[in-house]
Each structure stands twice: as C-alpha cells, then as structure tokens.
Amino acid sequence: MAKGRIVVDETLCKGCELCTSVCPKDLIRMAMDRLTPKGYHPAMLVDPDGECTGCAICAVICPDSAITVYRLVPAEKVRTPTA
Amino acid sequence: MxxxxxxxxxxxxxxxxxxxxxxxxxxxxxxxxxxxxxxxxxxxxxxxxxxxxxxxxxxxxxxxxxxxxxxxxxxxxxxxxxxxxxxxxxxxxxxxxxxxxxxxxxxxxxxxxxxxxxxxxxxxxxxxxxxxxxxxxxxxxxxxxxxxxxxxxxxxxxxxxxxxxxxxxxxxxxxxxxxxxxxxxxxxxxxxxxxxxxxxxRDRDPNIIxxxxxxxxxxxxxxxxxxxxxxxxxxxEVRFRELMLDDAEIAVIAFGTSGRVAQSAVKTAREEGIRVGLLRPISLYPYPYERVRQIAGKVKEILVVEMNSGQMLGDVRIGNEGRVPISFYGRQGGVIPLPDEVLEEIRKIQSRINASE
Amino acid sequence: MAEKEWIETLIYTKSGSLTELGTHYCPGCTHGISHRLIAEVIDEMGIREDTIGIAPVGCAVFAYDYFNMDFAEAAHGRAPAMATGLKRVNPDKIVFTYQGDGDLASIGAAEIMHAAGRGENITVIFINNAIYGMTGGQMAPTTLPGQRTTSTPLGRDIEVHGFPLRMCEILSQLDGSAYVVRRSLHNVANIRRAKKAIRQAFEVQRQGLGFSMVELLSSCPTNWGMSADEALTWIEEHMVEAYPLGDYKVSPSIAVTKKDEGR
The missing domain is CATH 3.40.50.970 (Thiamin diphosphate (ThDP)-binding fold, Pyr/PP domains)
Known part of the structure; x- marks a missing residue:
C-alpha cells in the first residue's frame, strides 16, 4: 500500500509539468485524455505499485497550489499540516 | 480663540x-x-x-x-x-x-x-x-x-x-x-x-483598495x-463671496489673491461712482457657473483678473454663455497686479459702456 | 505484537492566506510559488489578520485577488512609499510590498532606496526574472548582458543599455537595511531556503529591526520562450551567476540566521 497520495485540483492546475520533473519516484504524468476548465492537460498521480511516499516535493514546486498531499503517519506522530 | x-x-x-x-x-x-x-x-x-x-x-x-x-x-x-x-x-x-x-x-x-x-x-x-x-x-x-x-x-x-x-x-x-x-x-x-x-x-473580509x-x-x-x-x-459645495454686485454694471471676477487685489480696486471705483461689483469664487471646483450666469444676465461687462494668462477665464466664459463681453487682465510669472492696474481696466470698461450709451 | 496504527494525514494543502481563486499567471510562472511561500509564512506566524500587502504594477498587479488579507494596489514603483505611509500610521501591523524588477529597480529605484535608507520597518519581496512580463518581454534593469528581449532584439548591448542593477548588493550598503538576502526558486531545495528567508524577513519586521527584503530569482517561461522546466534551468545556469545567492545584510540583532545559508 502506498504511504502517500496526491490530489490535483484540476481547476487550479495549468499543466506546467514542473511536478512531473521533480517527483523522486517519477509518478506524475500529464492526463493527455482530458482538459481542465482552463484548457490544460492536468497532472495526475500514476502509482500502480504504491510507491508515493507523500514527500510533498511536487507541492513545493507547484506554482498554483493545485496539489494536496496526504501521507500515512504513525498514529502517535500525527501533526498539523505544513509543507 | x-x-x-x-x-x-x-x-x-x-x-x-x-x-x-x-x-x-x-x-x-x-x-x-x-x-x-x-x-x-x-x-x-x-x-x-x-x-x-x-x-x-x-x-x-x-x-x-x-x-x-x-x-x-x-x-x-x-x-x-x-x-x-x-x-x-x-x-x-x-x-x-x-x-x-x-x-x-x-x-x-x-x-x-x-x-x-x-x-x-x-x-x-x-x-x-x-x-x-x-x-x-x-x-x-x-x-x-x-x-x-x-x-x-x-x-x-x-x-x-x-x-x-x-x-x-x-x-x-x-x-x-x-x-x-x-x-x-x-x-x-x-x-x-x-x-x-x-x-x-480581523473578524471581517479583506479590504482591497x-x-x-x-x-x-x-x-x-x-x-x-x-x-x-x-x-x-x-x-x-459651491462657494463664493461677492461684493456690491446688486446694482453693478461691471462684474469683476477673480479668485484668491487676485480677488483680494480686485476688491480694493472695486471699492475705489465705487468711490469714483462706477457701478462695479466683485465675484470671488471660493470653490474653483465645483465652479460657481450658475452665479456667473445670473450675474452675466444683469451686468453689461465682465472683467476677469488673474495672476496667470487667463486660466479661470475659460470657466467664466462657460458661465457667461456668451451673454456679455468679457475682458481679461492678468499678470504672469510671479507678478501680483496692483489695485491701480485693475482700477484702470475698470475705468476703461466704464468708458466703453458710456460711449455705447 | 499489535499492528502499528497508521492514519492518513493531510501533509500539504493550499494556504489559508491565499484565496480560492486560481491565478492569472502563465503556466509554470514562479510568481505562484512566491505567493505560496509568503502565504505559508503568514499562516505559520499567525499574522494574516494583522498583515497588509501592497501589490505592484506588473504581472503581480492582481496579487490582492490571491492573498486573503487587506491589500492595496500601488502606482508603478511607488509601493515602498505607499507602504511607508501605511506602516507609519499602522505601526503594529505587518506591511509588505510585492514588487517586480521593473517596478522596484527601474521606475521605483528612488522609493526602494529611501525606504531602505530610512530603515522603514516593512518587508519587500522582490521578484527578479530579468524581464518585463506584463508588457510582453521588454528589457528590465536586471536583464543580463546579451539577453534577448523584445526591446533588445539583438541581446542587451552594454554599450547601449548599460549594465544590470544588483539590488541586494546596493541596498545592503545602506545602514537602514536590517535583512537583505537573495534566494532562488529554481528547484525544491532553493524554494525551501527562500521560504525560510521570507520567514526571517517578516520576523525582522515583527521585531521592528528595520528594512527587510528577500530577492527571489524567478522565471518567466512565456517571455523567455522556454518550457517551465527549461526556464528553471536557465535561472540556475545564467541568473545565479549574475546574481549570486546569499545573505547580503543580516543585522547583528538576527543572530539565528546562518551566514551564507542561501549559497
């Protein structure tokens, strides 16, 4: 099971592809089969083997705050969200 | 105080x-x-x-x-x-x-x-x-x-x-x-x-200016x-001051320091028997066009005095709407007109009025 | 042994100091990153309700639509003067300007210089992308020698257009400057350093130590004619050399900042 996952807000994503270039596991692809309301191909997580660690590097470089990141955290370490 | x-x-x-x-x-x-x-x-x-x-x-x-x-x-x-x-x-x-x-x-x-x-x-x-x-x-x-x-x-x-x-x-x-x-x-x-x-x-939506x-x-x-x-x-917000305009044949219109100089000239001219009055616009915007219009309906001539080349003159023309002749006396470049200079202009206008009657 | 309990936790989401509106910036433009970093710092410091921003003239002219706080829009280059007026009558508020290179280093050169010289207790976020974005890619005061823009179609000729201005180097010379540093947004590590610097700058203001400015080397993929990724590489390969990263002025009162952190 993946330790992390991301959700791309397709109303914000502009398809700049910066997230695809920084993902350490190379798990982000552009969805070439659809367009966002602004007319861009949005980024999406492609993680068939459950490799995403929820490291949030993609969110750090995203200029549009389009990426929300979740991570499985040991119950005793749950903290408030920051980047 | x-x-x-x-x-x-x-x-x-x-x-x-x-x-x-x-x-x-x-x-x-x-x-x-x-x-x-x-x-x-x-x-x-x-x-x-x-x-x-x-x-x-x-x-x-x-x-x-x-x-x-x-x-x-x-x-x-x-x-x-x-x-x-x-x-x-x-x-x-x-x-x-x-x-x-x-x-x-x-x-x-x-x-x-x-x-x-x-x-x-x-x-x-x-x-x-x-x-x-x-x-x-x-x-x-x-x-x-x-x-x-x-x-x-x-x-x-x-x-x-x-x-x-x-x-x-x-x-x-x-x-x-x-x-x-x-x-x-x-x-x-x-x-x-x-x-x-x-x-x-705080406790409200952001204000944007x-x-x-x-x-x-x-x-x-x-x-x-x-x-x-x-x-x-x-x-x-229209504001103006005026002096001896009730029976005037000549209206002098001047603002600020020019108005103050013109006031002395108007008083002296009155002593000489010239029926002249003064309108001193206080609010230059909004300009007292309506008052200028009323005055233009009563006097025979208007004299505008300014310490420039005739900038307020345009506003007086707007208020006058072509009713009476307007002449201009101005000093420029930092020179304040003397009351006597304005008086001389008033006398000239009076002579013109006399000649036409 | 009992199985360890895992909870899916929100690690990162859009800052509450940003509005929900998407920006009008081009895809891959680093303005969005700078906005985010500022907003996150404001969140972390808990000062959103006490912060007043001033937007520039340039691509960030509508920054007030994206920040969820009181904001004013300045005349071109005058943001530091406007911030001065606001701060002097609101001394307990945090006032920051967000300015591009044309706004700050060209038309507003006098205002930024004197705000720094006075030690005006404001924070300036200076976006240096070496070009005029909003008007379509003309030469900026920070355009590199040889760099092609629509007003230097053959490349910036120093014989004609002179040399770029290095604002951190200039402003750090002034006694009123408390914190003047240059960071870059060309990769994740540098983005993280940039955020720390922005935090430091706001802390400097909160402590009333004087003028603070963070210059951020930024990209303009559209007017540079590159992809977003190529543009970040261009920052790293060309801009960082012309505009060295680092701490140009750190008031002795800010002991915690490690010298040369950004280098």
Missing part, C-alpha cells in the same frame, strides 16, 4: 493639526516650506506622523498609503512639486480615498521662480493627473480663509471620499496677518477608522460613480 498674528504657511499647518490630521508627508519647496517645518516640530510633539519624503512623488504616495489606512492625512507643496504629485493624485482619485493637499503656487512654467502666481489653475482645477476625476478645489484670499478652508477640507474629503486641494499662492503662504485658529479636535482611535480602511482583516479595473464596463462603473459623486459635490 483669540486672534493672533500668523504666517499663512504656519497657519494652515496648525489648522490641519487641529482638524485632526494624523500624518503629514512632504518635501521642502519654497514658498511653502514653513508648513513642513511647522509639521516637523508639532507632529512628533503630539505623537503623530511627520515624514520628510525623498521627493514629492514619494510624499503623495505616502499620503496615499496613510489615506488607505483611514487616517486624516495631508501634504503641501508648491507648483513644481505639485506637478510631481499628479500621478499619485490620479491613483488616490481612482481609489476613492480621502486626502488633503495645499498648493502654494509660484511662478512658472518650469522651475520658474518663488514669487506668487496662479498658474496652476488648469492643472489643479481640471484634474491634472490622467483620467476622469475632479478634486474639490478651494481658493482662500486671506490667512483666516486658509485656516478655515484647511479645516473644512478634511471634512469634505471624508464626506465624498475625494481629494480636496487648497489652491493658494506664495503671497498667502508668506503673508502674516491676524487670524483665529480653531479648537484642537480629538484624533480618531484605530477602532473609529472607517470600515473600508486597511487595518488588518485599488484603481485598476481591466473590464471596461467595470471601469466605466467606477467613472459613473465618480460622476455621481461630482454631481452631488456640484449641488452642495
């Missing part, structure tokens, strides 16, 4: 303080520098803000910033410095925040000189900066009026969320005469600032709002 001997520049600065001015930003320029110096001393004494800016460009933008915070704020300058403020004034007008400015005019164009002039009429009264806007403009003719109009300027600026400019000249700024200052008004607390002010979005509207229809809406405001100002 008792009358005291006051210099114009000091008088309006102190009047502003007593009207509750919380911040002053300015740059030294003759012949208004005493105002800045008075503020430099008095504002810190009272725990208020005085700052000598690096330029008039910066000064007016500091005024803009403080105005956005909802405080009573002002600047003062003289002609070349006021030219530098035009950009900021346009932004203030477009953002609809209240601000007060005193222009102690001097001879120009260019660097000109430091002598009294009325050469900024068009720049100040017709807007000056880019875009469609009108500041309210008040023209005093004495140190007392300089005081009274400065106090009133803050109220008008806040009432209409607009710019009010006191348009005076170097002679008023430098002149000493007895005048009475108002009582000290209490400065508003932060909590009493208007609800549109930038004070931090801007003058950019990319959609022409939205920009037009702003312009229409400004026009509606101007209509109210034109209905409520």
């Amino acid at each position: 008792a009358k005291e001997l006051l210099k114009g520049n000091v008088a309006f600065a102190e009047a502003a303080i007593r009207a509750g001015c919380e911040a002053y930003f300015g740059y030294p320029i003759t012949p208004q520098t005493e105002a800045l110096e008075h503020m430099a001393k008095r504002m810190p004494e009272l725990g208020r803000v005085f700052l000598q800016a690096e330029s008039e460009v910066a000064a007016i933008n500091m005024v803009y910033g403080a105005a956005c915070a909802g405080v009573r704020v002002m600047s003062s300058s003289s002609s070349p410095g006021v030219s530098l403020m035009m950009e900021g004034l346009s932004y203030i007008a477009g953002s609809e925040v209240p601000a007060v400015l005193v222009d102690i005019m001097r001879g120009g164009p260019g660097l000109g000189n430091i002598a009294p002039s009325q050469g900024d009429y068009n720049q100040i009264v017709k807007g000056g900066g880019h875009g469609d806007y009108h500041p309210v403009v008040l023209a005093p003719a004495s140190v007392q009026e300089l005081i009274d109009f400065t106090v009133e300027a803050f109220d008008i600026a806040e009432k209409y969320l607009c710019i009010v400019i006191i348009l005076a000249d170097g002679s008023l700024g430098q002149m000493m005469e007895p005048a009475e200052l108002p009582e000290m008004k209490k400065v508003r607390s932060v909590k009493e600032r208007p609800n549109w002010a930038l004070t931090g979005a 801007t003058s950019i509207y990319m959609d022409p229809l939205v920009e037009e809406e702003l312009n229409r709002r400004l026009m509606a405001k101007q209509a109210k100002i034109e209905a409520n």
Whole structure:
C-alpha cells in the first residue's frame, strides 16, 4: 500500500509539468485524455505499485497550489499540516 | 480663540493639526516650506506622523498609503512639486480615498521662480493627473480663509471620499496677518477608522483598495460613480463671496489673491461712482457657473483678473454663455497686479459702456 | 505484537492566506510559488489578520485577488512609499510590498532606496526574472548582458543599455537595511531556503529591526520562450551567476540566521 497520495485540483492546475520533473519516484504524468476548465492537460498521480511516499516535493514546486498531499503517519506522530 | 498674528504657511499647518490630521508627508519647496517645518516640530510633539519624503512623488504616495489606512492625512507643496504629485493624485482619485493637499503656487512654467502666481489653475482645477476625476478645489484670499478652508477640507474629503486641494499662492503662504485658529479636535482611535480602511482583516473580509479595473464596463462603473459623486459635490459645495454686485454694471471676477487685489480696486471705483461689483469664487471646483450666469444676465461687462494668462477665464466664459463681453487682465510669472492696474481696466470698461450709451 | 496504527494525514494543502481563486499567471510562472511561500509564512506566524500587502504594477498587479488579507494596489514603483505611509500610521501591523524588477529597480529605484535608507520597518519581496512580463518581454534593469528581449532584439548591448542593477548588493550598503538576502526558486531545495528567508524577513519586521527584503530569482517561461522546466534551468545556469545567492545584510540583532545559508 502506498504511504502517500496526491490530489490535483484540476481547476487550479495549468499543466506546467514542473511536478512531473521533480517527483523522486517519477509518478506524475500529464492526463493527455482530458482538459481542465482552463484548457490544460492536468497532472495526475500514476502509482500502480504504491510507491508515493507523500514527500510533498511536487507541492513545493507547484506554482498554483493545485496539489494536496496526504501521507500515512504513525498514529502517535500525527501533526498539523505544513509543507 | 483669540486672534493672533500668523504666517499663512504656519497657519494652515496648525489648522490641519487641529482638524485632526494624523500624518503629514512632504518635501521642502519654497514658498511653502514653513508648513513642513511647522509639521516637523508639532507632529512628533503630539505623537503623530511627520515624514520628510525623498521627493514629492514619494510624499503623495505616502499620503496615499496613510489615506488607505483611514487616517486624516495631508501634504503641501508648491507648483513644481505639485506637478510631481499628479500621478499619485490620479491613483488616490481612482481609489476613492480621502486626502488633503495645499498648493502654494509660484511662478512658472518650469522651475520658474518663488514669487506668487496662479498658474496652476488648469492643472489643479481640471484634474491634472490622467483620467476622469475632479478634486474639490478651494481658493482662500486671506490667512483666516486658509485656516478655515484647511479645516473644512478634511471634512469634505471624508464626506465624498475625494481629494480636496487648497489652491493658494506664495503671497498667502508668506503673508502674516491676524487670524483665529480653531479648537484642537480629538484624533480618531484605530477602532473609529472607517470600515473600508486597511487595518488588518480581523473578524471581517479583506479590504482591497485599488484603481485598476481591466473590464471596461467595470471601469466605466467606477467613472459613473465618480460622476455621481461630482454631481452631488456640484449641488452642495459651491462657494463664493461677492461684493456690491446688486446694482453693478461691471462684474469683476477673480479668485484668491487676485480677488483680494480686485476688491480694493472695486471699492475705489465705487468711490469714483462706477457701478462695479466683485465675484470671488471660493470653490474653483465645483465652479460657481450658475452665479456667473445670473450675474452675466444683469451686468453689461465682465472683467476677469488673474495672476496667470487667463486660466479661470475659460470657466467664466462657460458661465457667461456668451451673454456679455468679457475682458481679461492678468499678470504672469510671479507678478501680483496692483489695485491701480485693475482700477484702470475698470475705468476703461466704464468708458466703453458710456460711449455705447 | 499489535499492528502499528497508521492514519492518513493531510501533509500539504493550499494556504489559508491565499484565496480560492486560481491565478492569472502563465503556466509554470514562479510568481505562484512566491505567493505560496509568503502565504505559508503568514499562516505559520499567525499574522494574516494583522498583515497588509501592497501589490505592484506588473504581472503581480492582481496579487490582492490571491492573498486573503487587506491589500492595496500601488502606482508603478511607488509601493515602498505607499507602504511607508501605511506602516507609519499602522505601526503594529505587518506591511509588505510585492514588487517586480521593473517596478522596484527601474521606475521605483528612488522609493526602494529611501525606504531602505530610512530603515522603514516593512518587508519587500522582490521578484527578479530579468524581464518585463506584463508588457510582453521588454528589457528590465536586471536583464543580463546579451539577453534577448523584445526591446533588445539583438541581446542587451552594454554599450547601449548599460549594465544590470544588483539590488541586494546596493541596498545592503545602506545602514537602514536590517535583512537583505537573495534566494532562488529554481528547484525544491532553493524554494525551501527562500521560504525560510521570507520567514526571517517578516520576523525582522515583527521585531521592528528595520528594512527587510528577500530577492527571489524567478522565471518567466512565456517571455523567455522556454518550457517551465527549461526556464528553471536557465535561472540556475545564467541568473545565479549574475546574481549570486546569499545573505547580503543580516543585522547583528538576527543572530539565528546562518551566514551564507542561501549559497
């Protein structure tokens, strides 16, 4: 099971592809089969083997705050969200 | 309060303080520098803000910033410095925040000189900066009026969320005469600032103050709002003084220092039996067109006297609507006309009237 | 042994100091990153309700639509003067300007210089992308020698257009400057350093130590004619050399900042 996952807000994503270039596991692809309301191909997580660690590097470089990141955290370490 | 001997520049600065001015930003320029110096001393004494800016460009933008915070704020300058403020004034007008400015005019164009002039009429009264806007403009003719109009300027600026400019000249700024200052008004607390002010979005939605509207229809809406405001100002804020116009055949129209000079000439002419009166517009915007129209319906000729090449003349023509002949007497470049020079013009007009009868 | 309990936790989401509106910036433009970093710092410091921002003229002219706080829009280059007026009558508020290279280093050179010289207790976020974005890619005061823009179609010729201005180097010379540093947004590590610097700058203001400015080397993929990724590489390969990263002025009062952190 993946330790992390991301959700791309397709109303914000502009398809700049910066997230695809920084993902350490190379798990982000552009969805070439659809367009966002602004007319861009949005980024999406492609993680068939459950490799995403929820490291949030993609969110750090995203200029549009389009990426929300979740991570499985040991119950005793749950903290408030920051980047 | 008792009358005291006051210099114009000091008088309006102190009047502003007593009207509750919380911040002053300015740059030294003759012949208004005493105002800045008075503020430099008095504002810190009272725990208020005085700052000598690096330029008039910066000064007016500091005024803009403080105005956005909802405080009573002002600047003062003289002609070349006021030219530098035009950009900021346009932004203030477009953002609809209240601000007060005193222009102690001097001879120009260019660097000109430091002598009294009325050469900024068009720049100040017709807007000056880019875009469609009108500041309210008040023209005093004495140190007392300089005081009274400065106090009133803050109220008008806040009432209409607009710019009010006191348009005076170097002679008023430098002149000493007895005048009475108002009582000290209490400065508003932060909590009493208007609800549109930038004070931090605590327990409310953010306030945004801007003058950019990319959609022409939205920009037009702003312009229409400004026009509606101007209509109210034109209905409520017209001010003028007049003298011996009831039976006059000749009306002299002059503002500020020219008006004061013209008043002496009119009185002497009356002693000579010439039926002449004076209209002295106080509000140059809104201009007393209606009063000019009424006067033009009663007199035979109008004489406009200005310390420029005839800038208010255009407004008199608008009010006159072609009814009677208008002549102009002006001195330029920092020269104040003498009462005798104006008297001579009045006599010439009287002779013309006599000859035609 | 009992199985360890895992909880899916929100690690990162859009800052509460930003509005929900998407920006009008071009895809991959680093303005969005700068906005985010500022907003996150404001969140972390808990100062959103006490912060007043000032937007520039340039691509960030509508910054007030994106920040969820009181904001004013300045005339071109005059943001430091406007911030001065606002701060002087709101001394307990945090006031920051957000300015591009044309706004700050060209038309507003006098205003920024004197705000720094006065030690004006404001924070300036300076976006240096070596070009005029909003008007369509003309030469900026920070355009590199040889760099092609629409007003230097053959490349910036120093014989004609002179040399770029290095604002951190200039402003750090002034006694009123408390914190003047240059960071870059060209990769994740540098973005993280940039955020720390922005935090430091706001702390400097909160403590009333004087003028603070963070210059951020930024990209303009559209007007540089590159992809977003290529543009970040261009920052690294060309801009960082011309505009060295680092701490140019750190007031002795800010002992906690490690010297040369950004290098």
